[in-house]
Amino acid sequence: MIAYIKGILVHIDDNAIIVDVNGVGYEIICANPFAFQSLLDHQVTVNTYHYVREDIQVLYGFQNEDEKLLFTKLISVSGIGPKGALAILAGVDIDGFVEAIELEDDKFLTGFPGIGKKTARQIILDLKGNLSSMISVSAQSSVNKAQDSEGIKEAQEALKTLGYTEREIKAIVPELQQENSSSTDEIVRKALALLMKKS
Template sequence: MYEYIVGTVEMVTPEYIVVDNNGIGFQILTPNPFVFSINREPIKIYIYQHVREDLIALYGFHTLAEKTLFKKLLNVSGIGPKGALAILAFGEPTQVIEAIENENETFLTKFPGVGKKTARQMILDLKGKLQDVVPDYFPNLFNQDEVEKVAKFSAQYEEALLALKALGYSDKEIKKVSPALQKENLSTDQYIKVALKKLMK
């Protein structure tokens, strides 16, 4: 029903953002909410409306290609909106697509909620059908030149942990990457990206 919304970001939480459009606040679930920041400058967010018997939810993306990839993932049996968001939050679509093309089930099962059966279904349903997503999809989101400073526990660090839990990662998985994160002094968005990269290794 909706293609996109243009408005200002009024709130950022570990699970969603709130965008004000003409005095109405829209709750929008996104792969990594902390990519956005509270800003009075209007931005365009591509929207996907998901409807089921007990829920109507809006999912938002930076680009149309990201939205397209999300919709394709939803077509795979065993992957719901939450699982698709976790895959998109990884931020490196080329690796996901390469894993599908190369039938790398080991890589795909590292995503929350993706077991061997679902990974195999992803390959069967999407192999050879995602090339059109790659050129337009924003490239590597991970900053390889991370700031080399010893970090103290911060609000940004705690927000990042909450966002990882919201994506479906267990406390045990998060605990494994926490020591490495504590050595960094990053924004919430950067903490999430670094953590996701380590979780996928």
């Protein structure tokens, strides 16, 4: 497996770059070839994925390890090939994309070329929880808050079915929001403990 190519960037076109390594030109297919424009005629190190099938061998290139990791994860999803993965990478904000997967936002995912509802659900099913190392601290925080909020909503519904009033439940929501758990069961247990104290 060719993990990276190091050499002189000698050519850029709409689909690929060519890197000269000791007189051998490696064509590397990229999502955004012109992102390397400032490095033309300079030495570059390009992260690569060596795609091998019976009838084809292709080098795909990436600006950083996060792009490469997302590419490899995407092509592992049923219904997404290298071209589809590159089309996503061409217009993706990695934090936003991973956040959409974690929050199961299939509407966001279907905004990418070739991604229908079925494929969006498959992406979420296959990749949710597997990309957290790629997401920034601020984005991770917003994901956690959203998940916490969802857990609290579910807990509120559970408490209503147990006979508690809207007023009683709302009185303890601020304390529940301070909890770190997004598990509905844990939130319900905490809520019941708080309600018993207040009764």
